Amino acid sequence: MAGTGVFEDIIDGEVFKYYTEGEWKKSASGKSVAIINPTTRTTQYKVQACTQEEVNKVMESAKIAQKQWAKTPLWKRAELLHKAAAILKEHKAPIADCLVKEIAKPAKDSVTEVVRSGDLISYCAEEGVRILGEGKFLVSDSFPGNERTKYCLTSKIPLGVVLAIPPFNYPVNLAVSKIGPALIAGNSLVLKPPTQGAVACLHMVQCFHLAGFPKGLINCVTGKGSEIGDFLTMHPGVNCISFTGGDTGVAISKKAGMVPLQMELGGKDACIVLEDADLDLVAANIIKGGFSYSGQRCTAVKVVLVMESVADALVEKVNAKVAKLKVGPPEDNCDITPVVSESSANFIEGLAKDAKTKGATFCQEYKREGNLIWPLLLDNVRPDMRIAWEEPFGPIVPVIRINSIEEGIHHCNASNFGLQGCVFTSDINKAILISDAMETGTVQINSAPARGPDHFPFQGLKDSGIGSQGITNSINMMTKIKSTVINLPTPTYTMG
Numbered sequence: 001m002a003g004t005g006v007f008e009d010i011i012d013g014e015v016f017k018y019y020t021e022g023e024w025k026k027s028a029s030g031k032s033v034a035i036i037n038p039t040t041r042t043t044q045y046k047v048q049a050c051t052q053e054e055v056n057k058v059m060e061s062a063k064i065a066q067k068q069w070a071k072t073p074l075w076k077r078a079e080l081l082h083k084a085a086a087i088l089k090e091h092k093a094p095i096a097d098c099l100v101k102e103i104a105k106p107a108k109d110s111v112t113e114v115v116r117s118g119d120l121i122s123y124c125a126e127e128g129v130r131i132l133g134e135g136k137f138l139v140s141d142s143f144p145g146n147e148r149t150k151y152c153l154t155s156k157i158p159l160g161v162v163l164a165i166p167p168f169n170y171p172v173n174l175a176v177s178k179i180g181p182a183l184i185a186g187n188s189l190v191l192k193p194p195t196q197g198a199v200a201c202l203h204m205v206q207c208f209h210l211a212g213f214p215k216g217l218i219n220c221v222t223g224k225g226s227e228i229g230d231f232l233t234m235h236p237g238v239n240c241i242s243f244t245g246g247d248t249g250v251a252i253s254k255k256a257g258m259v260p261l262q263m264e265l266g267g268k269d270a271c272i273v274l275e276d277a278d279l280d281l282v283a284a285n286i287i288k289g290g291f292s293y294s295g296q297r298c299t300a301v302k303v304v305l306v307m308e309s310v311a312d313a314l315v316e317k318v319n320a321k322v323a324k325l326k327v328g329p330p331e332d333n334c335d336i337t338p339v340v341s342e343s344s345a346n347f348i349e350g351l352a353k354d355a356k357t358k359g360a361t362f363c364q365e366y367k368r369e370g371n372l373i374w375p376l377l378l379d380n381v382r383p384d385m386r387i388a389w390e391e392p393f394g395p396i397v398p399v400i401r402i403n404s405i406e407e408g409i410h411h412c413n414a415s416n417f418g419l420q421g422c423v424f425t426s427d428i429n430k431a432i433l434i435s436d437a438m439e440t441g442t443v444q445i446n447s448a449p450a451r452g453p454d455h456f457p458f459q460g461l462k463d464s465g466i467g468s469q470g471i472t473n474s475i476n477m478m479t480k481i482k483s484t485v486i487n488l489p490t491p492t493y494t495m496g
């Protein structure tokens with residue numbers, strides 16, 4: 001039950017509090033934001049609608065706490081992160097239950113997300129101690145015309161206050177993928193969780209609180225992004241923004257000040273299938289890649305580009321697997337659960353209707369009950385259909401038949417997105433050539449796109465993002481370089 005046991009402090013009546021100064025607080029706004037359960041379509045939880053004044057205080061608190069935290073030994077930072085990871089995993093059940101109720105994530109996937117998040121935090125701690133524990137030592141005479149009279153010591157220092165904004169579909173995992181690197185690098189953290197997923201995030205924040213992090217170091221403000229978001233991202237107290245979500249990120253990148261940005265945005269991940277592909281493997285990966293969590297993954301397979309000669313056989317195999325997908329509530333661990341909101345379901349429906357009007361082959365009847373949309377494979381999709389280019393973020397996968405590899409690569413690269421892609425073939429030489437030609441941050445060979453494991457670099461090109469995530473890259477992105485140069489009166493060379 002949310003807000004009970006070790007989590008009882010985070011709620012007041014029926015409204016969850018926000019967190020700053022090491023305390024759970026009620027907002028002076030007197031307003032709350034309802035979190036609608038996608039399955040029941042009724043209000044499940046309520047969180048505070050924080051005020052701008054409260055954001056100002058949070059930023060000041062984070063700034064003060066960061067100065068002290070930057071003087072905390074790396075091993076101590078890591079120790080606290082390991083504690084938080086252990087507490088998070090210890091309480092995976094209530095946090096997972098929040099995910100089930102807030103974002104209709106299947107129960108077992110919800111538990112997996114929380115455990116994966118604990119593992120991510122611990123890996124952050126270990127990686128941070130390694131990479132932040134070393135710098136560079138440069139000598140001047142490696143540059144022409146110089147004697148060895150200068151020693152340059154460089155180190156990675158924190159940026160200051162990191163603003164973390166995760167999306168609804170991995171509210172815990174994509175929060176800690178920002179929090180862990182920020183903290184181990186010596187930064188303080190202000191988290192603005194997605195409205196759908198906010199209560200799971202607040203429970204996660206309580207785990208950091210119980211681990212004993214310094215007051216003011218970690219803060220969590222709640223409220224609709226459309227209401228409080230701009231005030232946060234344009235706040236002068238912010239020294240770095242790490243955002244994951246949709247087009248909102250593009251708007252933020254135009255409003256933010258002179259601060260480092262880490263943006264993971266939308267995707268239209270293409271799955272290119274060659275004639276020599278293992279079609280059983282392909283079909284299994286289209287199901288896993290295209291329909292997991294009802295397609296609400298930025299790395300979902302979002303368009304299949306299959307050689308005409310094997311298209312019929314592939315579509316038949318995929319349809320047979322679609323028929324076996326369990327559709328229903330997340331509590332029953334169904335494969336296909338309600339999408340996150342009515343607006344999302346309406347958007348998906350619009351794409352399906354457009355495809356229908358323009359002549360796509362519906363391999364299944366379109367069916368929807370509330371936010372629950374039955375899995376749909378669309379064959380004979382053409383480039384004039386919206387589904388060929390737009391990101392449904394739903395259980396609908398378009399198939400475009402191609403007659404050459406070049407045609408597949410062209411469609412993939414004509415997209416404004418460039419997150420991931422995948423190619424299925426038994427010829428590794430062709431796979432590498434195609435991977436090199438695909439303008440995406442990652443190409444998976446003979447498997448569906450995926451961000452995990454979380455220590456792999458993860459980046460979007462073009463409209464899919466700025467910078468690179470993955471634990472090591474995130475830690476480095478949340479630091480800057482400081483140089484100290486020692487000037488000697490006369491040249492000296494260290495002798496053996």
Ligand SMILES: NC(=O)C1=CN([C@@H]2O[C@H](COP(=O)(O)OP(=O)(O)OC[C@H]3O[C@@H](n4cnc5c(N)ncnc54)[C@H](OP(=O)(O)O)[C@@H]3O)[C@@H](O)[C@H]2O)C=CC1
Pocket residue numbers: 165166167168169170192193194195196223224225226228229230232233244245246247248249252264265266267297298391393419460464
């Ligand atoms: N590349 C990646 O790794 C991922 C990309 N995505 C993409 O995100 C979309 C779906 O996720 P979704 O959560 O709906 O994305 P949104 O962009 O709508 O929201 C992402 C986050 O931004 C917040 N937000 C909204 N408006 C503002 C604002 N003006 N300023 C600051 N923050 C704001 C949201 O808060 P609130 O919920 O209160 O509106 C939420 O926490 C899809 O396009 C998907 O592809 C999603 C996950 C991962």
Ligand SMILES: O=C(O)[C@H](O)COP(=O)(O)O
Pocket residue numbers: 169170174296297298299300449450451452
């Ligand atoms: O935002 C997303 O959808 C996630 O980055 C996908 O992560 P996964 O590929 O590990 O499920």
